[in-house]
Amino acid sequence: MTPTPVPHDKPVLEIDALRKVYRAGGLFSGKQLAAVDGVSLTLSSQPQVFSIVGESGSGKTTLARMILRLVEPTSGEIRLGGRPLTGKHKDRIDDFEFRRLVQPIFQNPFEAFSAYLPLDSYLINTARNLKVAEKTTDGADVVEDALRSVGLSFDRVRGKYIRQFSGGELQRISIARALIPNPRLIVADEPVSMVDASLRMNIVNLFKTIKEEKGVSFVYITHDLSTAYYLSDHVVIMNTGRIVDAGVPQDILANPREAYTRELMGAIPRLGERWAEIEQIKADARERDAEPRRARA
Numbered sequence: 001m002t003p004t005p006v007p008h009d010k011p012v013l014e015i016d017a018l019r020k021v022y023r024a025g026g027l028f029s030g031k032q033l034a035a036v037d038g039v040s041l042t043l044s045s046q047p048q049v050f051s052i053v054g055e056s057g058s059g060k061t062t063l064a065r066m067i068l069r070l071v072e073p074t075s076g077e078i079r080l081g082g083r084p085l086t087g088k089h090k091d092r093i094d095d096f097e098f099r100r101l102v103q104p105i106f107q108n109p110f111e112a113f114s115a116y117l118p119l120d121s122y123l124i125n126t127a128r129n130l131k132v133a134e135k136t137t138d139g140a141d142v143v144e145d146a147l148r149s150v151g152l153s154f155d156r157v158r159g160k161y162i163r164q165f166s167g168g169e170l171q172r173i174s175i176a177r178a179l180i181p182n183p184r185l186i187v188a189d190e191p192v193s194m195v196d197a198s199l200r201m202n203i204v205n206l207f208k209t210i211k212e213e214k215g216v217s218f219v220y221i222t223h224d225l226s227t228a229y230y231l232s233d234h235v236v237i238m239n240t241g242r243i244v245d246a247g248v249p250q251d252i253l254a255n256p257r258e259a260y261t262r263e264l265m266g267a268i269p270r271l272g273e274r275w276a277e278i279e280q281i282k283a284d285a286r287e288r289d290a291e292p293r294r295a296r297a
């Protein structure tokens, strides 16, 4: 596969004074709303999970959509590996490069695929369109590798349509789709909020594994401070379009600067319940890993 054209010593993502202003109220109201209001942040070159946490309406999705180039910023800059994503700069990353470097995962996995195309064809088309298939193959090997990374086989998807999968399985397939170009960054907007509660931690754990094994960084957008706490290397808290708190999760929880963060932490007692669930999943995974070794011994 062609190496990604972004230098590995530069920050994966830099955002400077980013703003998005929408017209609020009716067509002639003249009122404006800053959905994102002067956000700056940096993801270093080190693979990491960077969470953006906030209540509904805090501006998380608008920020994610600007990173994904789905929404044009009103002002400010976004750079990927030191190169501009926005504006009219000469060295602006073009759309094709962008799709190889940055991949999205959305809330509703059923909207991520065509309902009329078997999933294997969809995934192979993705590999071909992104020109990541080796010259000698049709892309099936790249797709197989991506599916393996999320614990699925090619046979599981061959000839099947989205209606034949559960939401959790389909979300794993959309993670596999995102992995096809071997991206530097995945932007995941509320990726587990529509997934069955019992499967959420599996998906969250997948992000950790992918970060560690493939060196991919994640921007993880969520209203749920507890999964962000568990998963992240760095957390920012957003309120009314601004970053109001930032740091490593342990510091934010131990020493929240803002009353707003403390409010969000109201959800954290649930973390106590979740730890048992998280520990059980880890123990099950350890046991599964140990099985074949025992069998071989």
Ligand SMILES: Nc1ncnc2c1ncn2[C@@H]1O[C@H](COP(=O)(O)OP(=O)(O)OP(=O)(O)O)[C@@H](O)[C@H]1O
Pocket: 022, 023, 024, 033, 034, 035, 054, 055, 056, 057, 058, 059, 060, 061, 062, 063, 223
């Ligand atoms: N296209 C738009 N036109 C006008 N206002 C918008 C538009 N998109 C978002 N907004 C407003 O911008 C603010 C931030 O919305 P955004 O969806 O980014 O927040 P959020 O934190 O992701 O919330 P949610 O979790 O509910 O999606 C909200 O007040 C929203 O109503």
